[in-house]
Amino acid sequence: MKTIDPEQQNKIKVFYDTVYHRPDSAPQHPSRHVRRLARQLQTSPAQRVLDVACGTGGFLAACTAHGNHVAGVDISDTAIDVCKARLPDGEFHACPAEQLPFADQQFDVVTCLGSLEHFLDPVAALREMVRVAKPRAQFVILVPNKDFLTRKLGLYGGTYQVDAMEVVRSLEEWDALFREAGLTVRKRWKDTHVLSRSWIMTSGLLAAPLRAAQALALLAWPLRWQYQVYHLAEVSH
Numbered sequence: 001m002k003t004i005d006p007e008q009q010n011k012i013k014v015f016y017d018t019v020y021h022r023p024d025s026a027p028q029h030p031s032r033h034v035r036r037l038a039r040q041l042q043t044s045p046a047q048r049v050l051d052v053a054c055g056t057g058g059f060l061a062a063c064t065a066h067g068n069h070v071a072g073v074d075i076s077d078t079a080i081d082v083c084k085a086r087l088p089d090g091e092f093h094a095c096p097a098e099q100l101p102f103a104d105q106q107f108d109v110v111t112c113l114g115s116l117e118h119f120l121d122p123v124a125a126l127r128e129m130v131r132v133a134k135p136r137a138q139f140v141i142l143v144p145n146k147d148f149l150t151r152k153l154g155l156y157g158g159t160y161q162v163d164a165m166e167v168v169r170s171l172e173e174w175d176a177l178f179r180e181a182g183l184t185v186r187k188r189w190k191d192t193h194v195l196s197r198s199w200i201m202t203s204g205l206l207a208a209p210l211r212a213a214q215a216l217a218l219l220a221w222p223l224r225w226q227y228q229v230y231h232l233a234e235v236s237h
Helices: 006-020 032-041 058-064 077-086 122-132 171-180 208-220
Strands: 048-052 069-074 091-094 107-113 133-144 183-190 228-235
Touching (some): 006 077, 032 133, 058 069, 107 122, 122 171, 171 183
Parallel strands (some): 048 069, 107 133
Antiparallel strands (some): 133 228
């Protein structure tokens, strides 16, 4: 585990507490794409789900509809306060992903959705996820792709979270990172959350046609050109 600069970690925390998350920022209901992901996992009601960098708990709220026992961690106190109010039966902690406050082999499913690229030590965070997961647990990790075609054409420079920390890798580089942490990827698939009215209209009416074209293009583009890619993994044996 590499040494983490506390000042840099605090800078990231302040960004997520004051810029990215607000007490009123959580949608009242889980979005369609996180509900679809929760269904796709086909978990049983007795299973325990941990979401690392859980934000305001949208995905975990979708999991509770399937009867799962949920837990989450996030570096943002603001986000965790929202989770505790939203999901009072869950277990939530405001802490870095590199230091998970759980005993070994606790969870059946561990997720990290669109956040690993913002961690100061992603390998250490992944190893912590492996530590707290049961031997046959499934891991679902969503990460951005350095070979995203729009990025390669110079038309996209990253999210505004780049102000805090954002390291984007290719599919091959992510795979090497997962293997270093003790995970084997079994399946990958496209992230299609952009096929929604809310995403298309995010930048207003004038930009909507271009964003709609981008969303439709992602359906046709191969995995290598995708913006974000889901990885289903398990502990290496």
